């Protein structure tokens with residue numbers, strides 16, 4: 001029996017996605033629709049398909065029938081499910097400002113909503129499962145995001161140079177970040193207009209003429225309003241967050257990790273994302289979806305964050321694992337030069353995605369050929385070789 005199988009992920013057509021990037025990367029025929037995410041994993045809402053003996057079945061079903069494919073350590077720590085989910089994202093329009101709970105918060109929150117009989121599909125439901133959702137990303141293009149609160153000093157510097165926000169600056173001088181943020185999230189529409197309208201009006205021409213730099217929060221306020229169709233009389237409290245959070249530029253190949261409680265929002269670009277298998281998102285603005293303010297304020301981590309950029313995989317290293325604090329997943333980068341052979345052994349269930357080029361994966365006497373956009377599922381405890389057929393690289397999701 002073989003231990004390496006062809007795997008096909010699922011597409012998510014959320015309206016914030018672009019139309020070309022994902023179909024081009026995956027070499028699939030594109031239709032006139034949005035391609036926001038490509039998922040590789042065993043999330044119950046959208047499992048990948050695994051090809052075994054000429055037929056295909058959901059990876060969830062395969063793992064239920066073959067739990068040893070996960071590996072003993074994975075099963076001991078995470079039970080009989082695949083602990084991670086690998087994604088490709090094409091962020092054309094900004095995503096909501098969000099944060100994710102700790103494992104403990106998720107267990108309590110999930111049980112509480114079950115006790116209160118909130119249906120899992122209810123739009124007001126906050127906890128979809130009982131798991132945490134740490135996540136890491138590696139940029140595939142210039143990528144922009146919001147990530148964590150800036151230091152109080154930096155926030156004050158940003159607010160005091162904008163006349164309509166100096167009142168907020170004075171307010172912050174008397175409050176801690178949590179109380180300050182709580183008041184902003186509960187501000188009335190006319191208050192938001194008092195803060196933001198002068199900025200919107202003063203910068204409209206410069207924005208239209210592309211004269212605002214991307215590290216300027218004013219740019220992102222105008223960009224979000226335009227791309228998300230936010231009307232001037234229905235401002236979103238999340239717009240104020242551009243003045244409070246770090247605006248981070250991740251260059252292609254670099255990455256960043258989102259720990260529990262850290263507020264973040266993907267603004268623009270394409271990336272590879274790897275996360276714990278969970279759908280627990282607590283939203284804090286830039287969204288028409290439900291915002292659970294009491295839960296948001298309970299879970300948000302208002303510590304001052306200095307963004308830690310994950311350095312890119314070195315070009316001269318055949319195998320490189322990105323460093324993150326996550327225990328639920330690890331992302332490995334494999335550079336495959338034409339003709340090179342890389343030997344490896346999977347300690348846990350592994351998903352390989354060819355990002356560029358062409359490879360052959362050998363196991364015992366069998367081989368699986370994969371080209372850009374194609375994937376394989378590798379069972380735990382499998383010795384295998386990756387052969388470069390054409391220069392390129394793969395990413396592998398596994399346990400650390």
Ligand SMILES: [Zn+2]
Pocket residue numbers: 098099100135258264
């Ligand atoms: Zn997130």
